[in-house]
Amino acid sequence: MTATLTRESKTLILDPQAILADARPIDRTVPALLVEGVTKRFIVGRAKRPVLAISNVSLRLERGGVVGFLGANGSGKSTLIRLVSGLLTLDEGRVEVFGHDIEREEMTVKRLINRVSVDAAFFKKLSPMENLLFAARLYGMDAGKARGDAIAILERLGIARKRIDRPVEQMSRGMQQKVAIARALLTSPALLLLDEPTTGLDPRSKLDVQTFIEDVRTNHDASIVLTTHDLDEADRLCDRIAVLNDGRVVAEDTPDGLKRLVAERHGQEPTLHNVFMTYTGRSLDDDVEEVEAGEDD
Amino acid sequence: MTLLTHELKASYAFVERNFNLSRRYWGWELAFLVYSAAGALSISFIGAQFGDSRLLLTLMVGAIFWNYLSVVFSWIAETISVERWEGTLEYTMMAPVHRSTHLLGSVAYAMVFGLVHTAAILLAMIVFFPNLAVGSANPLTVVTFFVLGSFSFVGIAMLAAILPLLYVERGAQMTFVLQSVLLLVSGVYYPIEVLPGWMQVISRLSPATYAIDGVRRGLIDGASVSELIGDVWPLVAMGIVLIPFGLWAFGRAERYAKRTGKLKRVG
Numbered sequence: 289m290t291a292t293l294t295r296e297s298k299t300l301i302l303d304p305q306a307i308l309a310d311a312r313p314i315d316r317t318v319p320a321l322l323v324e325g326v327t328k329r330f331i332v333g334r335a336k337r338p339v340l341a342i343s344n345v346s347l348r349l350e351r352g353g354v355v356g357f358l359g360a361n362g363s364g365k366s367t368l369i370r371l372v373s374g375l376l377t378l379d380e381g382r383v384e385v386f387g388h389d390i391e392r393e394e395m396t397v398k399r400l401i402n403r404v405s406v407d408a409a410f411f412k413k414l415s416p417m418e419n420l421l422f423a424a425r426l427y428g429m430d431a432g433k434a435r436g437d438a439i440a441i442l443e444r445l446g447i448a449r450k451r452i453d454r455p456v457e458q459m460s461r462g463m464q465q466k467v468a469i470a471r472a473l474l475t476s477p478a479l480l481l482l483d484e485p486t487t488g489l490d491p492r493s494k495l496d497v498q499t500f501i502e503d504v505r506t507n508h509d510a511s512i513v514l515t516t517h518d519l520d521e522a523d524r525l526c527d528r529i530a531v532l533n534d535g536r537v538v539a540e541d542t543p544d545g546l547k548r549l550v551a552e553r554h555g556q557e558p559t560l561h562n563v564f565m566t567y568t569g570r571s572l573d574d575d576v577e578e579v580e581a582g583e584d585d
Numbered sequence: 586m587t588l589l590t591h592e593l594k595a596s597y598a599f600v601e602r603n604f605n606l607s608r609r610y611w612g613w614e615l616a617f618l619v620y621s622a623a624g625a626l627s628i629s630f631i632g633a634q635f636g637d638s639r640l641l642l643t644l645m646v647g648a649i650f651w652n653y654l655s656v657v658f659s660w661i662a663e664t665i666s667v668e669r670w671e672g673t674l675e676y677t678m679m680a681p682v683h684r685s686t687h688l689l690g691s692v693a694y695a696m697v698f699g700l701v702h703t704a705a706i707l708l709a710m711i712v713f714f715p716n717l718a719v720g721s722a723n724p725l726t727v728v729t730f731f732v733l734g735s736f737s738f739v740g741i742a743m744l745a746a747i748l749p750l751l752y753v754e755r756g757a758q759m760t761f762v763l764q765s766v767l768l769l770v771s772g773v774y775y776p777i778e779v780l781p782g783w784m785q786v787i788s789r790l791s792p793a794t795y796a797i798d799g800v801r802r803g804l805i806d807g808a809s810v811s812e813l814i815g816d817v818w819p820l821v822a823m824g825i826v827l828i829p830f831g832l833w834a835f836g837r838a839e840r841y842a843k844r845t846g847k848l849k850r851v852g
Contacts, residue, residue, distance in 0.1 A: 374843075375675050375849075398679060399681045403675075409675070410672075411605075422601065422602045425601070428594060455609065
């Protein structure tokens with residue numbers, strides 16, 4: 289990845305040609321992500337009861353686009369991200385990333401994707417730079433170049449150079465999440481999977497991350513899958529939104545299209561909040577209360 | 586970049602990361618080193634009190650070599666449990682790296698770390714027991730069994746590393762139990778003939794049994810490798826069988842974990 293930080297504009301310029309020149313087998317005519325009829329069940333409990341986590345989900349993300357998943361906790365958003373990441377096997381259906389089947393061409397797909405999850409998972413005693421260099425080496429990057437790119441990305445995200453060599457455990461939750469985003473970006477993913485990347489961040493950090501995602505999309509030629517509970521964030525960042533409920537896609541359209549839908553069909557105010565309530569049968573407040581209750585357990 | 590270069594770079598990533606972890610946890614590493622040295626010296630003093638140099642060397646070899654094997658075993662077996670603990674397992678599993686590359690890096694660091702650790706303990710032994718009767722030792726035999734013992738132990742350690750993949754909460758404890766059983770049955774501090782019959786059968790399945798016996802007889806009796814062929818072939822056979830089997834089993838376990846969702850962070 290070619291990353292340049294200009295002091296004047298503070299804009300991180302990521303050269304898409306340099307990214308694509310890295311022997312990436314990307315066909316520009318195929319969708320960034322194609323999910324067809326994907327189903328996933330888990331066997332839970334002593335009774336070995338099968339639970340349907342994802343049910344016959346299909347979607348298509350065009351190259352350079354951003355698709356958002358909205359849904360209550362347990363609706364299957366993170367499971368879908370894990371299926372696309374190759375961290376779960378498919379029971380039924382198929383997933384292609386830039387035309388490459390995730391099961392048959394596992395290594396090719398792994399080189400094309402990276403993920404940021406809600407919990408910024410690191411070796412906490414290691415510094416951001418040590419964590420990032422480890423990731424860079426796994427993706428075949430030259431260490432010297434990776435170090436330069438890592439500094440540029442971290443500084444763009446507001447992490448001062450003097451913090452880069454201190455243990456991650458000394459950083460705030462928001463800063464750790466920014467390092468997680470930097471780790472994903474460092475490997476130049478053509479498909480970026482963001483699983484609630486701004487959950488738990490303060491408003492300023494959230495804004496920093498959202499702005500950075502927009503930059504990445506514009507300048508890095510990345511396609512993005514985003515799950516979020518922040519409806520304003522989804523409205524701002526996503527071209528299309530799929531609403532998941534009980535593992536099924538119950539509505540999918542552009543943000544404006546979904547708002548029109550609730551207004552025309554259900555006579556409600558055209559807001560994403562009403563879209564969420566209508567198609568998931570619950571309010572976001574219920575969802576937040578459930579998370580807080582779960583954290584207390 | 587060739588595939589081999591990529592894989593070697595990726596292997597080195599695990600070596601470098603583990604080195605950084607050792608550096609950042611230096612306090613714990615130092616404490617563990619002091620504990621290991623104190624344990625080895627304590628056991629050696631049991632031999633010293635009888636004024637029997639053969640007994641002293643027998644116990645000393647057991648303490649030093651077991652330290653080496655247990656360090657190697659721990660680093661490899663904890664490949665998964667450490668990442669599960671830190672929450673990084675999913676990220677490592679997502680990376681475009683073959684599992685053999687991943688494990689090769691862990692094994693390489695484990696062996697280097699084990700040698701450095703063991704050298705420090707050996708130094709402590711020499712300081713406390715400067716007049717050891719090792720004049721008739723056969724260094725080639727000692728080195729040969731160190732190497733053979735290392736590789737045959739790698740396969741078992743790989744199998745142990747599977748446990749935290751399969752058993753999210755208790756896998757790490759299970760690897761510790763396995764390591765303890767190996768210590769018990771492998772004749773580390775006593776001849777396996779003193780064990781009950783059924784335990785002697787199990788001891789034949791442990792590579793440590795043959796490796797420690799070989800090192801002991803090379804160091805104390807000056808036996809050559811050719812004289813110890815009965816210890817050599819089980820180690821070679823175990824290395825040849827267990828390493829590929831460990832890799833295969835690890836792949837199967839990873840597939841199972843992906844099917845059942847066990848790679849996910851817990852806790």
